[in-house]
Amino acid sequence: MTKNKFAMVTRCDENVEELTKVTHPILRDYAEQWGCDFITLDKKEDWMVDYELAHYRILKVRELLEIYERVLVIDSDIVITPTCPNPFDVVPVDKIGSIYEDKGSREAMRQGVIMSIQERFGDVNWSEGYINTGFFVVSQRHSNIFQRLVSQYNGNTEVWTGFGYDDALIGYNIHKFGHEVCELSYQFNHMSMFSEDWNNNASRFNSHVIHYAGLARFPDDRSGRVLTNGNDMACRLELIKNDMDRITDGLMAFNSVEPLGVQGYGSRCYSAGLGAANNPVVLKVPNTKECMKRELKVLSSDIKGIVKCLDVGSSDIGAFLVLEKLHDLPETLNDEIMLAVATDVLITLRQLYKNGIPWICRLEHIKMDDDGHIKLIDFGDDPYKSIPFYGKTEAQEAIMTNGDCDSNGNYNMRHLYPLSGYIACMKYLCDKN
Structure with a gap:
């Protein structure tokens, strides 16, 4: 039979x-x-x-x-x-x-x-x-x-x-x-x-x-x-x-695994190519088991606007997350684009907060995918042990500061203050609501 x-x-x-x-x-x-x-x-x-x-x-x-x-x-x-x-x-x-x-x-x-x-x-x-x-x-x-x-x-x-x-x-x-x-x-x-x-x-x-x-x-x-x-x-x-x-050993499927540093991901990270197509990914090794648990809790949700977790693995580098490879924001953003970025962040923040998920507001945690969509990263750290990046007053002052604009009115992302001000204000509004 x-x-x-x-x-x-x-x-x-x-x-x-x-x-x-x-x-x-x-x-x-x-x-x-x-x-x-x-x-x-x-x-x-x-x-x-x-x-x-x-x-x-x-x-x-x-x-x-x-x-x-x-x-x-x-x-x-x-x-x-x-x-x-x-x-x-x-x-x-x-x-x-x-x-x-x-x-x-x-x-x-x-x-x-x-x-x-x-x-x-x-x-x-x-x-x-x-x-x-x-x-x-x-x-x-x-x-x-x-x-x-x-x-x-x-x-x-x-x-x-x-x-x-x-x-x-x-x-x-x-x-x-x-x-x-x-x-x-x-x-x-x-x-x-x-x-x-x-x-x-x-x-x-x-x-x-x-x-x-x-x-x-x-x-x-x-x-x-x-x-x-x-x-x-x-x-x-x-x-x-x-x-x-x-x-x-868990790394067989990855090509060209190279140390990437922290890169805003909050842990040891490695750049790699996945599979025969060599699709770019980031291998993130959370610092502790608690960081891994917090990260997985968020990344396994259906919240839009956050980095995608493609897989989880373990090897001699430690337990790791396989994340989509995202890009830094451009160095200069005009007012219109800056407002669009801040709005996208606010929408995602509201989803996170509604689900009881706190997030540390840092500009290096804001990335962009290949299609230009804004995505947030790094949910492993305990936000209650971290100092907020901006308070309400500093954020308002940053918005009114023109010292970081070039002659065309574009903000220089090397300094980051205006955009962080927008986001800090919006985070403040989220906290209030």
Whole structure:
């Protein structure tokens, strides 16, 4: 009796037991998360010979597709990273999901295999699009690709014993039976070939799935060793363990993490790029647990006009918030813009106060997003232990001061007094109301 409609299927045996002890717990976790039964193909079929043993266990998927609606075939030398979406949500049910391997440094060789297999089993109009079954999504309608081929020389039913084994055989059947492929980004099956110059030396840590296939010569291998051949299991295992340490330290998904100072955020901050798109974010490490609690209470609310919290993480830098990257206000603001900024701040202040959330009124806590919207930051400090930036009298005097204006009437934000005066007065009104 099956538990789920989907299955995650992987090939393994006693020869890779040390590897599967490390990788299978991760695969099982994601199988449960994605609503899959986790199935290992570890039995030898009578018709298999030794060199076919591991590769062609994949043909058992045909029988599994009589039970399951969809199947994710995944190699055991794979690590899934926290950024990976559910592949069944990515691949349409009527298509096969796979990356293409005939690219960059592998293009000529893989397309040579495409030609060779058709010379033996017949032309199926296949010229490009060499799949990889290391991360491979199929549905019941695709069950006919998991079968042996008929030789056009002797009529025997055979498997392909040349380079590529099941990748070549299944790719052949895909074209023979006219199935469509949803080409996945290399991030769903990041082998070392995708970290080469032709692909801009893409980091595997920006991908959803890391596949330690073949020589697995990744350029930023922290172990200091390079795999000399695909059978060096000890070296491969060391690489996987090192990478898993990096993934679990919480900073795997971020690029170019650099100290940013305080920058008005009130704590240690780091600038970083998030994911493959390298979207700019700020990693904020609150000073204390209480600061983190206060910050999260505010950022988890539906109040508009405050910085967005994208995620929460933990690493060797401490527990941190992932915040959208905002910009400082321009150095000069005319009266109209200054009034608009102050008005936006007032609207947000009223929302905060209605929800019982105090906020320290400092100009460095006022930022602007990419669309020009004003947003407030830094809700971790205890405002009752802080001195107000301006009182009512000083604020009124600041508004009437013209000493910070240039010849065009624009206020110089290096001095900040006029705008802070506006805001302090409005804060005073909020306090009164």
